[in-house]
Amino acid sequence: MTGGQIIFLLVTLFTLGSGFMVVTTRNLVHAALWLVSTLFGVAVTYALLNATFLAVVQVVVYIGAIAILFIFAVMLTRKDMRDQGPQMNPNWWLGALLSVLVFVGLFLLLQGWSGLSTTVADLPVGFDSISELGNALVSPDAYVLPFEVASVLLVAALVGAVYVAFNRK
Amino acid sequence: MVPLSWYLIFAALLFSIGLFGVLSRRNAIAILLGIELMLNAVNINLAAFWRYGQDVTQMTGQVFAIIVFAVAAAEVAVGLALVISVYRRRNTVVADDINMMKW
Numbered sequence: 307m308t309g310g311q312i313i314f315l316l317v318t319l320f321t322l323g324s325g326f327m328v329v330t331t332r333n334l335v336h337a338a339l340w341l342v343s344t345l346f347g348v349a350v351t352y353a354l355l356n357a358t359f360l361a362v363v364q365v366v367v368y369i370g371a372i373a374i375l376f377i378f379a380v381m382l383t384r385k386d387m388r389d390q391g392p393q394m395n396p397n398w399w400l401g402a403l404l405s406v407l408v409f410v411g412l413f414l415l416l417q418g419w420s421g422l423s424t425t426v427a428d429l430p431v432g433f434d435s436i437s438e439l440g441n442a443l444v445s446p447d448a449y450v451l452p453f454e455v456a457s458v459l460l461v462a463a464l465v466g467a468v469y470v471a472f473n474r475k
Numbered sequence: 476m477v478p479l480s481w482y483l484i485f486a487a488l489l490f491s492i493g494l495f496g497v498l499s500r501r502n503a504i505a506i507l508l509g510i511e512l513m514l515n516a517v518n519i520n521l522a523a524f525w526r527y528g529q530d531v532t533q534m535t536g537q538v539f540a541i542i543v544f545a546v547a548a549a550e551v552a553v554g555l556a557l558v559i560s561v562y563r564r565r566n567t568v569v570a571d572d573i574n575m576m577k578w
């Protein structure tokens with residue numbers, strides 16, 4: 307076991323534990339706060355993968371915007387702060403069985419793939435992933451069109467969200 | 476160092492946890508929380524394939540992950556707006572009780 311592997315396992319345990327709490331906690335505000343810690347674990351995973359821009363965007367966009375939006379929505383949709391009644395479906399065990407089956411299926415699929423034991427190559431000397439990513443996002447030879455389509459989608463979705471949630475009297 | 480398979484199995488576990496949340500929670504907001512976990516699992520895979528790919532200067536994996544970020548933000552905004560709108564009309568966020576479109 308090298309140091310990198312131990313760090314990876316600790317981050318994984320932290321993330322999966324928080325993720326499990328997200329789907330099992332009764333109190334939804336607590337579930338949203340567990341989501342924040344899961345997202346933080348995923349950000350650390352990006353940092354371990356040298357995807358520094360993704361790690362920062364994960365913290366800013368996911369934790370800073372999406373998780374806060376969830377907390378707002380939880381607070382806007384409850385009459386009192388207690389959660390009464392069951393929080394799970396009566397047939398929740400079917401969902402558990404199906405997700406275990408999906409995991410086993412993915413695991414078996416991965417077992418049969420030859421590229422699985424690929425080890426990581428060192429980054430090229432002087433490689434700057436952020437400037438490469440910025441160039442790729444705006445270069446006409448690369449991904450400028452999907453980038454623009456994503457921004458149009460975001461504007462359309464936010465205008466639509468305001469329209470849907472608007473309170474007409 | 477860490478082989479690629481560890482990242483993929485980690486992502487598969489996170490995806491399964493999110494799937495369990497989507498399938499078995501009653502509250503519509505909790506279902507959206509499960510969808511967020513599944514999207515994050517996909518993004519881990521994309522970043523891992525970028526890092527372990529043949530050519531690390533090929534940024535497709537990271538660009539794809541950024542597009543997933545944008546789509547996730549759009550999905551959460553619309554989803555939560557719908558939940559709040561339904562709550563205003565029906566006074567419930569339990570997915571089983573939202574059956575207005577059932578004939």
